[in-house]
Amino acid sequence: MTPEQTSVSIVLVGVFRPALFTLDELERNQALPATDLAAAKYRALLLDQVVSFALPWGLLTATADRLIVEISQVPYVQGLDLLSRLIRDHAPGSIVTMFGINMTSHYKFPDVAARDAFATRLAPTSPWGGFGRLIEESFPESGDKHGGLIHLTMRHANVDDRESGWIDVKVEPSPLIPNSQGVAMFVNDHFAPAVSADASRVKRATSEELLSLLERIFDQSIERSFKILNSVVSGEAA
Amino acid sequence: MTSALRRSQTTYGDTALAVSESATGFDSQQRALSDSAQSLGQHDFVDGLQPKRRLFEVPDVNLSTAEAVARPATHVKTIPQRTTSVLLAEWHGQVTEVLAATFIAQLKGRHGEAVAGSEDIAVIPIEEVRESDRDLLQTGAFFRLCIAYEISQQGNRRRYTEVVFRRLPAFRREELEQAQAVAREIASELRLE
Numbered sequence: 001m002t003p004e005q006t007s008v009s010i011v012l013v014g015v016f017r018p019a020l021f022t023l024d025e026l027e028r029n030q031a032l033p034a035t036d037l038a039a040a041k042y043r044a045l046l047l048d049q050v051v052s053f054a055l056p057w058g059l060l061t062a063t064a065d066r067l068i069v070e071i072s073q074v075p076y077v078q079g080l081d082l083l084s085r086l087i088r089d090h091a092p093g094s095i096v097t098m099f100g101i102n103m104t105s106h107y108k109f110p111d112v113a114a115r116d117a118f119a120t121r122l123a124p125t126s127p128w129g130g131f132g133r134l135i136e137e138s139f140p141e142s143g144d145k146h147g148g149l150i151h152l153t154m155r156h157a158n159v160d161d162r163e164s165g166w167i168d169v170k171v172e173p174s175p176l177i178p179n180s181q182g183v184a185m186f187v188n189d190h191f192a193p194a195v196s197a198d199a200s201r202v203k204r205a206t207s208e209e210l211l212s213l214l215e216r217i218f219d220q221s222i223e224r225s226f227k228i229l230n231s232v233v234s235g236e237a238a
Numbered sequence: 239m240t241s242a243l244r245r246s247q248t249t250y251g252d253t254a255l256a257v258s259e260s261a262t263g264f265d266s267q268q269r270a271l272s273d274s275a276q277s278l279g280q281h282d283f284v285d286g287l288q289p290k291r292r293l294f295e296v297p298d299v300n301l302s303t304a305e306a307v308a309r310p311a312t313h314v315k316t317i318p319q320r321t322t323s324v325l326l327a328e329w330h331g332q333v334t335e336v337l338a339a340t341f342i343a344q345l346k347g348r349h350g351e352a353v354a355g356s357e358d359i360a361v362i363p364i365e366e367v368r369e370s371d372r373d374l375l376q377t378g379a380f381f382r383l384c385i386a387y388e389i390s391q392q393g394n395r396r397r398y399t400e401v402v403f404r405r406l407p408a409f410r411r412e413e414l415e416q417a418q419a420v421a422r423e424i425a426s427e428l429r430l431e
Contacts, residue, residue, distance in 0.1 A: 004389055005322045011312040033405065035370035072322040074400060075382035081405050088407035100312020168313070188313040219330075223349060226325075 001233050003105035004177060007058075008076040008222065010083055010214070011102065012067040014207065015095040018051040021062040021086065031090040032082075067094070080218045087211060096207045098165075098192040099214050103225040106174045107183045107233055112146070113139070115173075115181055119149035121235060122171060146180065149173075161217065163194035169228055185232065187225040191217075323386040326397075327353045331360070333379045339364055341375060345383065366401045374403040 019025070023040055026032045032040070036055050043059070044052040052061040057073035060082070067086070071079035087094050109115040116139050125132035138147040149171070156167040167189050174182030191213060193206050327350030335342040340361050347356035362383070367375055374381075381404060387397040 002326075003324055006324050007322045013311050033370050035368075074323045074325045074384040074386045075328060075402050076325075077382055077404065078402055081407075085405060085407045098312060102313055186313070190312045219348060223354070226349065 001107060001230075003229075004108050004182070005104075005106045007070060007072045007104050008079065009068060009070040009100075009102045009104075010079055010218075011100045012083065012087075012094075012096050012214075013065060013099065014067075014097040016062055016064060016067050017091065017093070018049060018062040018064060019047045020091045021051045021060065021067070022047070023053060026090070029090050031085060076222055077218065080215065084211070084215055094207075096210045096214075098190070099210060100191070101189040101214070101218060101221040101225070103187040103189075103222065103229065105185050105229050106176050107185065108174075108177050109181050109183065112142075112180045115183060116148055118183065118233070119171075122232070123149045123152055142180075161220075162191045162213070164192040165190045167224075167228070169232060171232070183233075185229050187228055189221045189225060323384075323388045325384060325386050326350055327385040329353065329358075329383040331362075331381045331383050331401075333375065333377055333381070334359075336364075336375060336377060343381070348382075350385070362401065366399060368400075368402060371401070371403040374405070380404045380406070 022045065023032075023037065023042070027037055032055075036057075039056045040053045042051075042053045044050050044061075048064070050061065050063050052059065057071060058079055059068075059070040059072075061068040061070075067083065069079040069083055087096070109118060120136075125136045128135065135147040138145055141147075151170070151172050153168055153170045156169075159165060159167055167187065170186040170188070172184045172186075173180070174184040176182060176184070191210065193210065328348045329345040330348050331343040331345045333341050333343050340363050343360055343362060345356075345358045345360050347353035347358075360383075364372070364375065367381075371381075382400075382402050384400045384402070385397070386400065387395055389395050
């Protein structure tokens with residue numbers, strides 16, 4: 001089953017100066033290609049608080065503690081390249097303390113019954129006793145009377161490619177696909193440094209290690225997220 | 239968060255610094271996000287914890303306490319785009335030769351059925367390259383070749399091929415540090431006579 005929509009976001013948590021990420025600053029330092037600059041549109045601008053602008057292929061948002069790029073057009077790696085250039089060339093004083101590589105996909109099922117069957121496979125109603133029976137009895141209803149799964153998150157917490165972190169997968173009804181036929185699935189591939197005795201201080205070396213890890217592992221993470229989502233939707237082993 | 243923000247700004251550039259509480263723990267992250275929203279509110283940008291969407295359209299970055307409780311630190315709910323592409327196949331490419339109307343490249347499959355792990359040599363028309371990327375087309379350059387489709391709001395499905403050249407950072411920190419070390423060495427050998 002192929003999704004109707006997929007987007008990827010990279011979230012860097014740490015210390016950033018939003019004022020460095022205004023379009024004027026990026027233009028002055030040639031941090032964005034001319035075509036991206038020409039098409040960029042501000043969504044929010046409050047210097048030292050939040051800078052956010054849309055690009056032809058995504059969205060960049062900078063706050064004092066987060067730098068986020070959302071990528072809606074392939075190749076997703078262009079978001080990684082932008083973040084790498086921004087941190088390494090344009091704002092090398094930034095500090096990265098953790099990061100996440102996220103994927104969102106929206107799937108369209110043939111009908112409501114097929115979506116209910118998928119949701120019931122993930123979260124069977126029978127273990128819920130009488131309450132579960134009531135929910136199952138509401139399946140023929142439409143609109144607000146139709147019950148079922150509204151939110152489910154599973155965490156893989158022992159991932160062997162990082163010192164600390166997890167992979168969360170979340171399933172919800174899709175707000176984008178009409179007629180109650182859609183399912184939205186999210187992957188949060190979260191990386192953090194190992195907790196040290198002095199956790200309040202993060203050295204530049206750690207920040208550099210995290211950035212290098214992000215650059216090294218990005219493609220692998222994207223491919224793993226595709227496989228995870230495909231595996232959950234199909235019910236087959238990845 | 240305001241104080242943490244001030245501190246992070248004043249110590250920005252130090253070799254090691256105290257990061258804002260938002261990054262070090264769940265409770266402190268929750269507090270920092272809440273404070274961040276209140277700080278924004280001082281500028282009449284945010285009413286309580288809810289963006290007013292008055293001056294600008296505010297993205298759904300985690301501003302509310304509820305969001306912070308529900309979501310881990312590095313997850314954001316993406317803003318639905320009008321159209322987003324869905325990847326069918328992707329190759330990592332490196333240009334080996336540039337000809338008049340085409341270029342030759344080594345391809346390594348990254349994603350897609352019967353594509354992942356494959357290796358090929360391909361001849362690609364230059365017209366497939368984005369206009370804005372043409373100046374990057376030279377021997378040795380890295381690019382991604384993608385086959386994708388997108389579904390418009392009207393439900394029309396369009397399949398397309400995209401060649402996007404990678405714009406990698408010019409410097410890595412270790413390279414800068416090596417350059418600084420060399421500079422120090424040179425400086426120490428300089429003699430003023």
